Structure formats: structure tokens, C-alpha cells
Amino acid sequence: MDGRASAPAAGTVLNALANGTGSAFAIDLETTADVTLEEGGAITGEIDGAPDADTTLIERCVGLTIEEHAERAWGARVRTESEVPLAAGLKSSSAAANATVLATLDALGVELDGVEACRLGVRAAREAGVTVTGAFDDASASMLGGVTVTDNAADELLAHETVEWDVLVWAPPERAFSADADVASCRRIAPIADVIGELALQGRYGAAMSINGFAFCGALEFPTAPLLEALPGVEGVSLSGTGPSYVAVGDRHVLADLRSEWETRDGTTWLTTTRTDGAQRG
Structure with missing residues (x-):
């Protein structure tokens, strides 16, 4: 009994750490999960290209999905691979969790509403300790697209809109874990x-992004130079x-x-688009 699914990455409009309201949009960078259900045994996970990475989240996603939607207990193997650093x-x-949940449902032959x-x-992310807020904003954007x-x-969806934007991403080589x-x-x-939340609910996502970027760069002590380089030409820019x-x-x-400026720094840049279709089974 095998299942497969994929889910896109996402970028930030409003970081939910400040007041519990968040906003995000799906980006065309993808994570794929393969799940194989087995008779008995444990649930084990593997992340392609990262043999020492913590697999607690994807294992808990499989286990929780089996607990909630299978008629019996299963062991399982789950493997993810990703374009998302x-x-x-x-x-x-969020992308890994969504892909893993959907792949497990695919293996079980169970249909479930995307929000559920x-x-x-x-x-599963809360139980695995990888998020402070629960990241429903990030997860919903990845699952639903737009x-x-x-x-x-x-964990309530306040607004969902399809958007078709071009997107520039710069990912420095450093890492910053949300839980820290x-x-x-x-x-x-x-x-x-x-x-910022009011602006987002009014559909003024670009303005919301840019204000979020300066506010959270200040709060988290990240440089604002990449934001300033993007303005005033872009519609919106933010720390993600x-x-x-x-x-x-x-x-x-x-x-x-802008990419020609951002890529003078260490790291990786992508010029891509938003995703309107969200996570997909199969």
C-alpha cells in the first residue's frame, strides 16, 4: 500500500508570531513524500539528501493520519525529497507535513477535505515541536495554493484568494529554525x-508584506538592505x-x-511564480 503526494513551499505576508494572525502564499518550489504502509512494525522516516535530519515531524504526520483515518494500525516508511531548503x-x-499527510491518505485510499x-x-507539527504558532497560515497556503x-x-481560515504573482526568493546559506x-x-x-492583518484582509497583500518585512527584520535582527534594494519597484517584499x-x-x-543585486550575496536565488493549485496527491 503505497501513497505519494507533493506540496509547495510558501512565502510570508504576515508572520503570526506577533499576534496569532498570519498570512502566506504558495510558491512554486515543491516537496514530495512517498509513504509505504507495512504490516506491523514502526514508522520510520528519511529525508533525501539529509541523512542526519530530524524526521520526527514526517513520522508523526504518518502516525497521526493512521490513528485518525485507518481502520487498523500500520507500520510505515516515509521518505521526502524537496526543492525547499x-x-x-x-x-x-509545512510543505513536508502536507505532502506526508496526503501521501498517507493516498496509501490508505481515504479522501479528506484540504483544510482538514x-x-x-x-x-503533528505542534506535537513534534517544530513550530511556535502551529503555522496554520503557512500550511494552509501550501495545501490550498494562492x-x-x-x-x-x-486554526481558522479567515480568507483565501487565488493570486498569480511572479516571485523572487533569496535564501542565504544560514539556517534559522522557527522554534528558536x-x-x-x-x-x-x-x-x-x-x-498588517487588516491590510491583508483588505487584499492589500503587497503593502502588508513590506511592512511585515521591516517590522520583523527589526524584531529578529535581520538586515533591511534586501528590502530597501527591492523598493519602490516591487509590489511587496518581506523577510519570509x-x-x-x-x-x-x-x-x-x-x-x-532585483535578482542581479540579491545574488551578489552568498546563497541561492529563484525567480519563480506563485502556485494556485496547492498540494496534490499521486
Whole structure:
């Protein structure tokens, strides 16, 4: 009994660490999961290209999905491979969780609403200790595609809209794990996050992104130079998640010029697009 699924990465409009409201959009960088169910035995995980990486999240995604939606207990093997760098602020954990939950459902032959499948992955992420907020904003954008606005405390979807943007991503070689973020510092900017949330709910995603970028670069002590280089030409630019990556959206020609500046720094840049179709089984 085998299952396979894929899920896209995501970029940040509003980081939910400040006030519990978050917003994110799906990016065309993908994580794929393969799940094989076995008679008895343990649930074991493997991350392609990262033999020493922690597999607790993907193993818990499989286990929780089996507990909730299988008629009997199963052992399992799960393997993920990804275009999304780990701990770069591009929602690699959410993409891996979504892909793994859907691959497990695929192996079980069970259909489940996308939002409910997303909530399973968020619950597994909390139990695995890889997220502070539960990251329902990131997970919902990855699962559904487009841009979402969420209440992460209640795992409630406040808004979902299809968007077709060109996207520039710069991922420095450094890594920043969400669970290690300075939450107290982020919560000091809650009044600013309230304004950003209002902008996002009005559909003013570009303005929301840019304000978020400056606010969270300040709170998390990341440089603002990449943001300033992007303005005023782009529609929006932000630190993605808790860093260290930056994302910008706008006219493709403007983003191509910005790429020439961003790629003078160490790391990797991608000029890509948003995803409208979200996570997929099979």
C-alpha cells in the first residue's frame, strides 16, 4: 500500500508570531513524500539528501493520519525529497507535513477535505515541536495554493484568494529554525501586526508584506538592505517566516533586475511564480 503526494513551499505576508494572525502564499518550489504502509512494525522516516535530519515531524504526520483515518494500525516508511531548503523561512516543514499527510491518505485510499488534512499536519507539527504558532497560515497556503489569511490560535481560515504573482526568493546559506525564534521580541510589535492583518484582509497583500518585512527584520535582527534594494519597484517584499530568506513579488522584469543585486550575496536565488493549485496527491 503505497501513497505519494507533493506540496509547495510558501512565502510570508504576515508572520503570526506577533499576534496569532498570519498570512502566506504558495510558491512554486515543491516537496514530495512517498509513504509505504507495512504490516506491523514502526514508522520510520528519511529525508533525501539529509541523512542526519530530524524526521520526527514526517513520522508523526504518518502516525497521526493512521490513528485518525485507518481502520487498523500500520507500520510505515516515509521518505521526502524537496526543492525547499530546510530552516530557510520558506515553510519547508509545512510543505513536508502536507505532502506526508496526503501521501498517507493516498496509501490508505481515504479522501479528506484540504483544510482538514492541513489541520492534521499542523497538529503533528505542534506535537513534534517544530513550530511556535502551529503555522496554520503557512500550511494552509501550501495545501490550498494562492494566498491565505488565518487565525493560528484557532486554526481558522479567515480568507483565501487565488493570486498569480511572479516571485523572487533569496535564501542565504544560514539556517534559522522557527522554534528558536525570539517570540518575546516579536510580540512587542503586535500593534504593527494588527495593522498588517487588516491590510491583508483588505487584499492589500503587497503593502502588508513590506511592512511585515521591516517590522520583523527589526524584531529578529535581520538586515533591511534586501528590502530597501527591492523598493519602490516591487509590489511587496518581506523577510519570509523567521528568516533568513527574503521574498519579493511584482513585475517579472523588476524582479529580474532585483535578482542581479540579491545574488551578489552568498546563497541561492529563484525567480519563480506563485502556485494556485496547492498540494496534490499521486
